[in-house]
Amino acid sequence: MIDGMGDPGTTPACQPTVESLFQISYTLKHEIEKATTVDYVVTALEGSWWFEDMRTSSMTNRDEWKWTLMIMQPKEVSPRLVKEVVEPNERRTVEAQRNRDLLP
Secondary structure (H helix, E strand, O other): OEEEEOOOOOOOOHHHHHHHHHHHHHHHHHHHHHHOOOOOOOOOOEEEEEOOOOOOOOOOOHHHOEEEEEOOOOOOOOHHHHHHHHHHHHHHHHHHHHHHHHOO
8 A cells, every 4th residue: 555645647656656556466466476376366445535524625636635446465475575576666656666667
C-alpha cells in the first residue's frame, strides 16, 4: 500500500506510485513461481480516497484528496519476501526520479 495526496490524475507522484506497485507485485509473483509451484494472477489496482475534513471538503476539489493505492497479494507472499523485493525497488525508483529530474 502506498499513501498519497492530491488529484491522482495530475499529481506527479501518482504515476510512479502505480508503476512501483505493479513492479513489486510482478516481482513477487515471479519470486513465488521460482520457489514454489504456485501461479497466480496479479490483481487489479485498488484505491481509497478521502478528505481530512469530510464536512468542508468537496468532491470537485481533487487537490484535497488523500488516497491509498494497493494491490492485494496472495497468502504465499510473506512479509520477509515483500521486504526483500521492496528495498531494491525503492532504490531504483529514487534513481529513476533523479534521472527524470536531470532531463531538460
